[in-house]
Amino acid sequence: MSLPRRKVRTPGKRKRVFHKIHEPLVTSLRKGDTVMVLVGGNKKKQKLMKGQVGKILRLYPKTQRVVVEGINMIKRHKRAVNPNESSGIISKEGTVHISNVMYYSESLKKPVRMKYKTLQDGRKVRGFLNPSTKKFEQIDA
16 A cells, blocks of 8 residues: 655646735715724734724725824835935825725714715715714715
């Protein structure tokens, strides 16, 4: 009885990597909207993101991520390419997954779920249902 043979990978060959193909981003959030981060962060590193509020600076539809102002700060080490440039450690915003943020209502001081409504004149506007009055509050003018 012989033992089964092991497949040995030669050093020259590389394993194929298949990347996830994301569905197109379908969201009612836009650049400039105020959002609250619902989950995320690290307590041990004192980088807790949960509950923080900021404005959306950029949307990345292919990866389904957003950049929120002042949240998920990361540090990048920059080397001076020209003698005129300065080098050092630069702090900038990292990305957060779109499912971890929610539109933040300034009037209610809490996150709300966005809805679309068509008005009598045929315009489609964004807004949310006020939980206390159960009435639609329009965001866009």
